[in-house]
Amino acid sequence: MHVRPDNPLIVQGDGKVLLETKHPKYEEVRDFLSRFAELETSPEHLHTYRIHPLTLWNAASSGMSKPEIVDGLRQWSKFDVPPDVLNQVGETIERYGLVKLAQHPDDRKLLRLEFSTAYVAKLVGQVKTVRELLVEDGKRYLAIQAGHRGIFKQRMLAAGWPVEDLAGFIEGDPLRIVPRALMLGNGKPFVVRDYQKKSAERWFQDGRPQGGNGVIVLPCGAGKTIVAIHAMAKVGQKTLILATNGAAVNQWVREILDKTELRADQVGAYTGDEKNIRDVTVATYQILTWRASKDAEFAHLHLFRDQNWGLIVYDEVHLLPAPVFGATAELQGRRRLGLTATLVREDGREGDVFSLVGPKRFDMAWQSLEEQGFIAEAKCYEVRVGWKNGAALTYEKAREGEKFRLAAVNPAKLEVLDTLLKRHVADNVLVIGTYLDQLHEIARRYKAPLITGETPGPQRDVLFQKFRKGEIKLIVVSKVANFSIDLPDANVAVQVSGSFGSRQEEAQRLGRVLRPKANGAHFYSLVTRETKEQEFAMKRQLFLTEQGYRYYIQEGSG
Amino acid sequence: MSTENQEAPVDGEGGGRRRRRRRRRRGGGGAAENTTEVVTTSEVESEEPGARGRRQRRVFRDEFDAQGAALPASGKMVVKPKTHRQKFKPSAGLARRRRMSRGEIDELAAYFMKMPETLVHALYRALGGQPVRIGEQERVVQLTVRALAQGNRLGGLLFQMQPRDRQALAVLIQCGGLAPAEEFHKELVLMLGGRENDWARTMQVLGDRGLVSASAPVEDGFFYLVPEPLIDPLLEHLGAELELATFQHEDIKVVDQRPFCPALDFSLATLATYMDQHPPKLTQRQEVFKAQKEELDKFFAQVWAPESEVFQLHYDFLMMHGMIELRGDRLSVNREVVEEWLTLEPEDQRDLVFRALEKRMSLAEWVLWAVNSAKGEWVPEAPLVALYRRWRRGEDWRERYHKGLYHSPRGGDREGYTFSALVNCGMLELGVWGQQKVYRLSPRSTALLDPPEDEGFSKFYLTPNYEIIAPAGLAPVLLFRLGEIAELMGCDRANTYKITEISIEQALKKGWRREELLEFLREYSQIGLPQNVETTLRAWMGGDGDVEFHELTAITVHRAHIRRFESMRGLRAYVLHRFAPGVYAVDRRRLPEITLALMEAGFNPGKEIRRYPADEESAQNRERLHHLLAEARELREDPLARAQRADTLPEDLHPVPGGAIAQAQKRKEGPKGPPRAGPQDVRGLIEKAIKGQLGIEMTYHSLKDDSRRQLLVLPERIALNREGAAVLVALDLESGTRLTYAIAQIERARTTDKRIGAGA
Numbered sequence A: 001m002h003v004r005p006d007n008p009l010i011v012q013g014d015g016k017v018l019l020e021t022k023h024p025k026y027e028e029v030r031d032f033l034s035r036f037a038e039l040e041t042s043p044e045h046l047h048t049y050r051i052h053p054l055t056l057w058n059a060a061s062s063g064m065s066k067p068e069i070v071d072g073l074r075q076w077s078k079f080d081v082p083p084d085v086l087n088q089v090g091e092t093i094e095r096y097g098l099v100k101l102a103q104h105p106d107d108r109k110l111l112r113l114e115f116s117t118a119y120v121a122k123l124v125g126q127v128k129t130v131r132e133l134l135v136e137d138g139k140r141y142l143a144i145q146a147g148h149r150g151i152f153k154q155r156m157l158a159a160g161w162p163v164e165d166l167a168g169f170i171e172g173d174p175l176r177i178v179p180r181a182l183m184l185g186n187g188k189p190f191v192v193r194d195y196q197k198k199s200a201e202r203w204f205q206d207g208r209p210q211g212g213n214g215v216i217v218l219p220c221g222a223g224k225t226i227v228a229i230h231a232m233a234k235v236g237q238k239t240l241i242l243a244t245n246g247a248a249v250n251q252w253v254r255e256i257l258d259k260t261e262l263r264a265d266q267v268g269a270y271t272g273d274e275k276n277i278r279d280v281t282v283a284t285y286q287i288l289t290w291r292a293s294k295d296a297e298f299a300h301l302h303l304f305r306d307q308n309w310g311l312i313v314y315d316e317v318h319l320l321p322a323p324v325f326g327a328t329a330e331l332q333g334r335r336r337l338g339l340t341a342t343l344v345r346e347d348g349r350e351g352d353v354f355s356l357v358g359p360k361r362f363d364m365a366w367q368s369l370e371e372q373g374f375i376a377e378a379k380c381y382e383v384r385v386g387w388k389n390g391a392a393l394t395y396e397k398a399r400e401g402e403k404f405r406l407a408a409v410n411p412a413k414l415e416v417l418d419t420l421l422k423r424h425v426a427d428n429v430l431v432i433g434t435y436l437d438q439l440h441e442i443a444r445r446y447k448a449p450l451i452t453g454e455t456p457g458p459q460r461d462v463l464f465q466k467f468r469k470g471e472i473k474l475i476v477v478s479k480v481a482n483f484s485i486d487l488p489d490a491n492v493a494v495q496v497s498g499s500f501g502s503r504q505e506e507a508q509r510l511g512r513v514l515r516p517k518a519n520g521a522h523f524y525s526l527v528t529r530e531t532k533e534q535e536f537a538m539k540r541q542l543f544l545t546e547q548g549y550r551y552y553i554q555e556g557s558g
Numbered sequence B: 001m002s003t004e005n006q007e008a009p010v011d012g013e014g015g016g017r018r019r020r021r022r023r024r025r026r027g028g029g030g031a032a033e034n035t036t037e038v039v040t041t042s043e044v045e046s047e048e049p050g051a052r053g054r055r056q057r058r059v060f061r062d063e064f065d066a067q068g069a070a071l072p073a074s075g076k077m078v079v080k081p082k083t084h085r086q087k088f089k090p091s092a093g094l095a096r097r098r099r100m101s102r103g104e105i106d107e108l109a110a111y112f113m114k115m116p117e118t119l120v121h122a123l124y125r126a127l128g129g130q131p132v133r134i135g136e137q138e139r140v141v142q143l144t145v146r147a148l149a150q151g152n153r154l155g156g157l158l159f160q161m162q163p164r165d166r167q168a169l170a171v172l173i174q175c176g177g178l179a180p181a182e183e184f185h186k187e188l189v190l191m192l193g194g195r196e197n198d199w200a201r202t203m204q205v206l207g208d209r210g211l212v213s214a215s216a217p218v219e220d221g222f223f224y225l226v227p228e229p230l231i232d233p234l235l236e237h238l239g240a241e242l243e244l245a246t247f248q249h250e251d252i253k254v255v256d257q258r259p260f261c262p263a264l265d266f267s268l269a270t271l272a273t274y275m276d277q278h279p280p281k282l283t284q285r286q287e288v289f290k291a292q293k294e295e296l297d298k299f300f301a302q303v304w305a306p307e308s309e310v311f312q313l314h315y316d317f318l319m320m321h322g323m324i325e326l327r328g329d330r331l332s333v334n335r336e337v338v339e340e341w342l343t344l345e346p347e348d349q350r351d352l353v354f355r356a357l358e359k360r361m362s363l364a365e366w367v368l369w370a371v372n373s374a375k376g377e378w379v380p381e382a383p384l385v386a387l388y389r390r391w392r393r394g395e396d397w398r399e400r401y402h403k404g405l406y407h408s409p410r411g412g413d414r415e416g417y418t419f420s421a422l423v424n425c426g427m428l429e430l431g432v433w434g435q436q437k438v439y440r441l442s443p444r445s446t447a448l449l450d451p452p453e454d455e456g457f458s459k460f461y462l463t464p465n466y467e468i469i470a471p472a473g474l475a476p477v478l479l480f481r482l483g484e485i486a487e488l489m490g491c492d493r494a495n496t497y498k499i500t501e502i503s504i505e506q507a508l509k510k511g512w513r514r515e516e517l518l519e520f521l522r523e524y525s526q527i528g529l530p531q532n533v534e535t536t537l538r539a540w541m542g543g544d545g546d547v548e549f550h551e552l553t554a555i556t557v558h559r560a561h562i563r564r565f566e567s568m569r570g571l572r573a574y575v576l577h578r579f580a581p582g583v584y585a586v587d588r589r590r591l592p593e594i595t596l597a598l599m600e601a602g603f604n605p606g607k608e609i610r611r612y613p614a615d616e617e618s619a620q621n622r623e624r625l626h627h628l629l630a631e632a633r634e635l636r637e638d639p640l641a642r643a644q645r646a647d648t649l650p651e652d653l654h655p656v657p658g659g660a661i662a663q664a665q666k667r668k669e670g671p672k673g674p675p676r677a678g679p680q681d682v683r684g685l686i687e688k689a690i691k692g693q694l695g696i697e698m699t700y701h702s703l704k705d706d707s708r709r710q711l712l713v714l715p716e717r718i719a720l721n722r723e724g725a726a727v728l729v730a731l732d733l734e735s736g737t738r739l740t741y742a743i744a745q746i747e748r749a750r751t752t753d754k755r756i757g758a759g760a
Helices: A026-033 A053-061 A066-076 A083-095 A118-125 A146-158 A194-207 A224-235 A246-259 A322-329 A350-357 A366-371 A391-397 A400-408 A412-423 A436-446 A457-469 A503-511 A532-546 B014-029 B032-036 B041-045 B051-055 B102-114 B117-126 B137-149 B151-160 B163-174 B181-192 B196-208 B228-237 B264-277 B290-299 B309-320 B335-342 B346-360 B364-372 B381-403 B420-424 B443-449 B476-485 B501-509 B514-524 B531-541 B559-567 B588-600 B616-636 B639-647 B660-669 B679-692
Strands: A009-011 A016-020 A038-041 A046-050 A099-103 A110-115 A135-137 A141-145 A163-165 A213-217 A239-243 A267-270 A280-284 A311-314 A335-340 A360-363 A378-385 A429-432 A474-477 A492-495 A521-528 A550-555 B178-180 B223-225 B253-255 B324-327 B330-333 B428-433 B436-441 B467-471 B487-490 B494-498 B553-556 B575-580 B583-586 B694-702 B707-720 B726-732 B738-742 B746-755
Touching: A009 A066, A016 A026, A026 A066, A038 A360, A053 A083, A053 A360, A066 A083, A099 A146, A110 A118, A110 A135, A110 A146, A141 A146, A146 A163, A146 A350, A194 A213, A194 A224, A194 A360, A213 A350, A224 A239, A224 A246, A224 A311, A224 A335, A239 A246, A246 A267, A246 A280, A246 A457, A335 A350, A378 A412, A378 A532, A391 A400, A400 A521, A400 A532, A412 A436, A412 A492, A412 A521, A436 A474, A492 A503, A503 A532, A521 A532, A532 A550, A532 B531, A550 B531, B102 B137, B102 B228, B117 B137, B117 B196, B137 B151, B137 B228, B151 B228, B163 B181, B163 B196, B163 B228, B163 B381, B178 B181, B178 B381, B181 B196, B181 B223, B181 B381, B264 B309, B264 B330, B264 B335, B264 B443, B264 B476, B264 B487, B309 B324, B309 B346, B309 B420, B335 B346, B335 B476, B346 B364, B346 B420, B346 B443, B364 B381, B364 B420, B364 B428, B364 B436, B364 B443, B381 B436, B420 B428, B436 B443, B467 B476, B476 B494, B476 B501, B476 B514, B501 B514, B501 B531, B514 B531, B553 B588, B583 B588, B679 B694, B679 B707, B679 B726, B679 B746, B707 B738
Parallel strands: A099 A163, A213 A335, A213 A360, A239 A280, A239 A311, A267 A280, A311 A335, A378 A521, A378 A550, A429 A474, A429 A492, A492 A521
Antiparallel strands: A009 A016, A016 A046, A038 A046, A099 A110, A110 A141, A135 A141, B178 B223, B253 B428, B324 B330, B428 B436, B467 B494, B487 B494, B553 B583, B575 B583, B694 B707, B694 B746, B707 B726, B726 B738
């Protein structure tokens, strides 16, 4: 066994790859790894990547070869690369391209399958879930219905046969989208950052059939909207954008108008309040999945077919609701771009997202952007708060199901909140919570506006506008603020209560303060000491530290 | 066990002797490198001071640099991770010797003086001397020794000899320098062809040159013997003849190669940790339960295959050295023994491994050394088997020689040997090329025989998400200690551990102390101890261990000698704990040993052990003194003040009798009854009263009318009522009737002072 301790990688037998981040060659090795392995955790000093079939097929689809991967691993590894891993790389990569999906020369409703050998065709034919999708195409060929393209690829992938999709995309109606030289809002030059360009280019792949679909993973505040605008400009066709809620839709519309030369009459919002279908339409997931009753049809799914869309953008793609999965599976002929800050889906359906929207095309560790100053340097604090006035006894006597809520709304948190708000009196602060009673009390205590699900959209916009302008320094928000609320100047977030250790929620809430600012960002979580809340906070702590954030634990006092 | 093993050293000279033994056996294995290695006991012993320490596999940083170094719970010293590993095998570190020491020369001369004159003369003649021209035997011996000391004289002699002569000599040395003539001739025919008579003549030639002699013949049989002092110099010059043939081909297929073959200390430490955290349950046949074994195999899938002998080697090793033992129906790890093994000198560690291998295959150690001499190349099976056969025969011949059995009790069949035991337990790799079998050392054996100088891993990675990544190559003792404080999650090129609340709780139970644990993590983590981890650990550990009692034997060192004491590795090994510079805990059972070591190191340990308290009498005297002191203090006080203080104790103050206060209090208190007593007290009181025939005055709570009555009774016995409750059977002195009273309902009770007869 050869040992080269000066190298930065440890390749484990199960395909896990550990990378030292303080190594002088870190960036080079990171770029190499990110092409065929997935970043799993990125705590300070040691990042963990995972090599698995999907990532290897993605690498193969982007033209990476087995020797390139094997040689690189051998070159950078501290220990001999496990033979199992080398075999896995070889066998997996070699599988890519054995089955190809191509346009049918005669019938546009069909897509023809091309197999590298008859034996491969035979093996594929034996896969039960796939066999039912196959259609005889003359005597020599097999084909599938064009509408089954997504589901076919999904099932093939599950069976270990990655399909090289060369069928290309249906061209949508052309739309000239030109980025502005100067932004409309502030008159400053509109500059697309390198990583934004790079991610859009990796997704687009010069218009080749290999590109044009997939997911880009960037942290909140890294400018995913701009990536999408860049991608839209490259495609140059009518675009449908799906976002999480009305506020996010308004933000998209504002950004597109601010940064492209599209006119207001070319960009429409399709929400519960207004239903404008224009060249670029931004809709919410909710409206798409709305139906009059449980048994009724989804009334707005027609939106996918209403226009000849050339590109569909899925914002916060990890939140893609189940009904949209089905619709997306039928849209495999359209270009698709998924944007997200976190790969985590609490229901574990990440694989479905990637197989339907497309593989991950670009990923960047949060702290890499932080180091380059593109997002704020964030410090996370867990402030542990004790009980007061005999509340501990109430907690101990409470039923198990009640305990978490009691700990979350611990009144002693308010005293700690006083201290924090005094400390950040000059900052723009978001107080985020889950329990409305608690939030109402906080809003009353500090005479601050409260935004909940019941706050009408226009009112929210007004409040956000005031917050941006600095007229309001403190906003209290409920769970509605978890996603897509663009508050550029918020640099302090105080989480007074959260869900049961939701990692996704934690990441999104932290994301609210990640846009770059001079004094960095502070993210406080108030947690009642030695309670269930602290147990759940431990999970969140693990998640954030795995993401590479500096996490401090403090004892809170009023 | 081989003869060599029976000679295992037990004294301070053992190391040197052991090394020499290895060199010879390796010489028997035939390595080209041996041509540059000549060593004698005195040479090893005459190494400059500290050379031994430098040769150690791991050199640790000075343990005592930092003030208040944290120490582990086991009581062993914290061993710093290795920063340097120096290559060391029995003779590799020793350069070709240029000249003999005075001691060696004397030893050689003494040997030759005892040899028959003719043999010495023959040797001297062969070395180019002319003994006939020298009158005195002493002078001939002197010159022979001098000639041998000039290595090139012997080299020249061997160079001039026929290849057959050199081959025969080499084979004889491989057999241990001793062989019965007739059988040895057959062995030579088997090996090298030719006829027995020819080989007999060859041996005569060697004998004429003084290189080989014979034992006294018994019934026409005799033994060839190589004079012992000649073996080392001969080894130096017979490299080519002793060398094992090697083989290299790119198509050699390795059989059953494991993806990961770490050093044994790594896998042993990891397995010990695993067993500590998941104690396996044994069946009645003393085998690990199947389900647990499968889990274990799965966990160690990178290191061994299911049902592999590699696991069995690990298991046997831990078992035979008492590192694990059966407690109840589960295996339990003796952590202190494991730590002790992990902190042993690398050579001693290796000897224990060889001892375990010896159980699987006789002379296993020497096979490994022989294959090691091929420097990573493949060794074909045939020459290795031939060499092994000669070793085994050599062992047999030696035994027979000492027993005086000059004729073979067995036929002339060639014995068949296989190395599958070493292959199966992962020490040798078996390669196949066509029909040809070849062997080489596995990385595991290579690490054992030639530990890398420095694997570059002195610290682990402790990340803020409570994970610890410890690469293979880290000092195994650190790995083992990590296993005491964190859950082992995976065994691979880098072991993964996770710190959890439970693991910390377990660590505290194992004796880790809070600050010690934090210090350990802080010191050996590449990135220090993240704030969130430290805070959480502190919360988990609470105040445990803030104040502790120790039962120990302490030694103190005068401040002028602290540095010297702490810098001596030999002494540090005895220190179980360092409380402060100059104050250490040691094992009381090893006091004589420690005293000796201290004296050897130039310290003057006190002859008496200081005791706290000193002897019993002194303690009593001291106590007496304190009594006297108290009395003296009392006397010192103003008598009036003392009287007043004694009279005015608050609990003794009462209202003036007859006064309003007293009367009011009396009214309030009512009649004073007996004191309150719990059922246990009541029971005790009753027993006492029965025994002393005393009456009992009591307050009895009647449940019938919820009233409380003052009673005076004469107890007779304690019985059980229908409900099974304890009752007092007693005579009510007021009514003269015998009644039962539930003891639980007696609220107050006291015995009467006077004895009351049964007829009262």
